[in-house]
Amino acid sequence: MKYTIALLAGDGIGPEVINEAVKVSDAIAKKFNHEIIWTPALTGACAIDAVGVPYPDETHEICMKADAVLFGAVGHPKFDNDPSAPVRPEQGLLLMRKKLGLFANVRPTFTFPSLIDNSPLKRERIEGTDLVFLRELTGGIYFGEKGRLDGGETAYDTCTYTRVEVQRLAKKGFELAMTRTKKLCCVDKANVLETSRLWRETVQAMEKDYPEVTVSYEFVDAVAMRLVQWPNSYDVLITENLFGDILTDEASVISGSMGLMPSASVGEHTSLYEPIHGSYPQATGLNIANPLATILSAAMMFEDAFGLKEEAATIRAAVNKSLEQGIITEDLATKDAKTYKTSEVGDWLVANL
Amino acid sequence: MKYTIALLAGDGIGPEVINEAVKVSDAIAKKFNHEIIWTPALTGACAIDAVGVPYPDETHEICMKADAVLFGAVGHPKFDNDPSAPVRPEQGLLLMRKKLGLFANVRPTFTFPSLIDNSPLKRERIEGTDLVFLRELTGGIYFGEKGRLDGGETAYDTCTYTRVEVQRLAKKGFELAMTRTKKLCCVDKANVLETSRLWRETVQAMEKDYPEVTVSYEFVDAVAMRLVQWPNSYDVLITENLFGDILTDEASVISGSMGLMPSASVGEHTSLYEPIHGSYPQATGLNIANPLATILSAAMMFEDAFGLKEEAATIRAAVNKSLEQGIITEDLATKDAKTYKTSEVGDWLVANL
Ligand SMILES: CC(C)[C@H](C(=O)O)[C@@H](O)C(=O)O
Ligand SMILES: CC(C)[C@H](C(=O)O)[C@@H](O)C(=O)O
Numbered sequence A, B: 001m002k003y004t005i006a007l008l009a010g011d012g013i014g015p016e017v018i019n020e021a022v023k024v025s026d027a028i029a030k031k032f033n034h035e036i037i038w039t040p041a042l043t044g045a046c047a048i049d050a051v052g053v054p055y056p057d058e059t060h061e062i063c064m065k066a067d068a069v070l071f072g073a074v075g076h077p078k079f080d081n082d083p084s085a086p087v088r089p090e091q092g093l094l095l096m097r098k099k100l101g102l103f104a105n106v107r108p109t110f111t112f113p114s115l116i117d118n119s120p121l122k123r124e125r126i127e128g129t130d131l132v133f134l135r136e137l138t139g140g141i142y143f144g145e146k147g148r149l150d151g152g153e154t155a156y157d158t159c160t161y162t163r164v165e166v167q168r169l170a171k172k173g174f175e176l177a178m179t180r181t182k183k184l185c186c187v188d189k190a191n192v193l194e195t196s197r198l199w200r201e202t203v204q205a206m207e208k209d210y211p212e213v214t215v216s217y218e219f220v221d222a223v224a225m226r227l228v229q230w231p232n233s234y235d236v237l238i239t240e241n242l243f244g245d246i247l248t249d250e251a252s253v254i255s256g257s258m259g260l261m262p263s264a265s266v267g268e269h270t271s272l273y274e275p276i277h278g279s280y281p282q283a284t285g286l287n288i289a290n291p292l293a294t295i296l297s298a299a300m301m302f303e304d305a306f307g308l309k310e311e312a313a314t315i316r317a318a319v320n321k322s323l324e325q326g327i328i329t330e331d332l333a334t335k336d337a338k339t340y341k342t343s344e345v346g347d348w349l350v351a352n353l
Helices: A014-031 A045-051 A055-067 A089-101 A113-120 A163-178 A194-209 A220-229 A240-254 A292-305 A309-324 A342-351 B015-033 B047-050 B057-065 B089-099 B113-118 B163-178 B195-209 B220-229 B242-253 B292-305 B309-323 B344-351
Strands: A002-008 A035-040 A068-073 A104-110 A131-138 A147-149 A154-162 A183-190 A214-219 A235-240 A262-266 A271-275 B002-010 B034-042 B068-075 B104-110 B130-136 B147-150 B154-162 B182-186 B216-217 B237-238 B263-266 B271-276
Touching: A002 A014, A002 A055, A014 A035, A014 A045, A014 A292, A014 A309, A014 A342, A035 B068, A045 A089, A045 A240, A055 A089, A055 A220, A055 A292, A068 A292, A089 B220, A104 A183, A104 A240, A104 A342, A113 A309, A131 A163, A131 A240, A147 B195, A154 A163, A154 B163, A154 B195, A154 B271, A163 A235, A183 A194, A183 A220, A194 A214, A194 B147, A194 B154, A214 A220, A214 A271, A214 A309, A220 B242, A220 B309, A235 A240, A235 B068, A240 B242, A262 A292, A292 A309, A292 A342, A292 B220, A309 B104, B002 B015, B002 B057, B002 B292, B015 B068, B015 B292, B015 B309, B015 B344, B057 B089, B089 B154, B104 B154, B104 B163, B104 B242, B113 B309, B154 B195, B163 B182, B163 B195, B163 B237, B182 B220, B182 B242, B195 B216, B216 B220, B237 B242, B263 B292, B271 B292, B292 B309, B309 B344
Parallel strands: A002 A035, A002 A068, A068 A271, A131 A235, A183 A214, A183 A235, B002 B034, B002 B068, B068 B271, B130 B237, B182 B216, B182 B237
Antiparallel strands: A104 A131, A104 A262, A147 A154, A154 B154, A262 A271, B104 B130, B104 B263, B147 B154, B263 B271
């Protein structure tokens, strides 16, 4: 088969980790007789520098025409100190999510046996952790009306959700739960927020369509606690945009393998795959960034966007083998273990697929 | 001196833990020649049962007349499954905060050396943790306009902040930082929210009045991560209501001493002291709940509301001694350590002040 993949490398270490994912993907394609056409496009700070906006129309066209999008990371320190600057990389991210209709962000958190001791949490608390957050990504307070009143003295943000928005996200949650241990947790703040009450009543009404799924409803503050206490008690969690932003980042730390966690954003027009980490400007150009999160994101792409399970499994098996054999970048090294460069890890994987 | 303290025991284990705090407070008063007048009042589920509302006017009058409020916990399972029920204990809590003008919730997280291994986090990650959250408590999305549109199909919540609201909270943050290690972290989501940008610009403008304080600005998602990674890197954190709700609960788990953490809510008219834990309905009447969080809340009250440092220190010293000597309730017990009843812990403290 032939696949067109939009390649949005972005800023910082983005191009370096994307490069390794391309190498590994090409090797997989060759092995399984597929053809991949990569269509690179600008996004983030580099797009602002080049054309003045973080998500150019041309990039959007390229994404819409592709079978999937592989994304690196965006962000540059020159934009960091002024969150009210008129043009910023994050705006491109939000615009891209909205225009591509990527309403569900899929963020798995799982443990790698060989890395479990990297976690800040004790081994017995995290062993067996294998959870997935489905974060709503194109609604809520991120996209509601916001502004100033009283000559700038009062600020407001509006969180809005429609039943349809909740249903389409929850549907993905129920479906995902059906492929796993059939446990779904709806995370909300229904004791305070009207939008949360809409979430809860909508999910409750859908329960009858998935009689095998056990659904729990937990408040966001309680989940923030239990995630640290017993992450392995969760399976699939669904939640709104802002809660998802906070909780998925919290969860990412738990497994001790934050630099390895992939993610997908899926929805109406296409799907996008990206590592959960940022653009780590300090490491730019040093060939030290860990490419595995991006490579595992490519594996998610093969499996979920193209339905190529074996190809995905082959990538994951090679990644596991590389970890077991200590072919690791410096972020994963304990004590004076030998470490490898970004490109060396990619090369090793290509040679060991 | 003579102090009038409004006593809001609330629901579940509330009355049991409050009872021990009263015993210890009375013993301290006797030792230091103070007089305490306790004025009990209803709040929570028990107030709904008795008079139909969770925060009766009479209770409010009693709180307004008192020098401070000591609070147990509210909540009853019969209200749990229906967050849209017309009358619920939480509404009383929010109304009380608003009417008493308790705009700053002070939530310390610190470690007890003898309990450090109870933490889900590894010892080396949490040793030395001693941070305080100041959570804004009477504004934001909790109190903004909310409702339904389109015949119930769309829900919305509004988050609003004024510069004055931010200033008064931030002022307490700067002042608190001055009494500690002079590090202040402002937690926001200024890359997305207009209210966060108001927070950030307001705090930035105040920096010049506290030249000795080092201020950092971090996004809420990043703090949710770093709290689990390196909680001991924080000192004072200030944040808005909803972020504070989530992050203070997350932080409470870190020290492994969640059942021991006190809190204060301060502001315009009075101050209120309460354990951070809830009403644990399952333990009601069993005399097994840990009274230490409430007793340490009483210590905060002596120190902060009445300026009685030595009295507070005496309570804390006795609590530390009780922990060292293993006079603990069953929640703190590891393996087959001997445990004590709620009232026995209180009795021991009274005898050992
Ligand atoms: C950069 C920021 C706008 C973004 C978000 O809040 O969604 C990021 O934190 C993320 O989670 O992808
Ligand atoms: C019960 C609930 C309304 C309350 C809150 O969200 O403020 C609680 O979680 C708290 O933190 O005191």
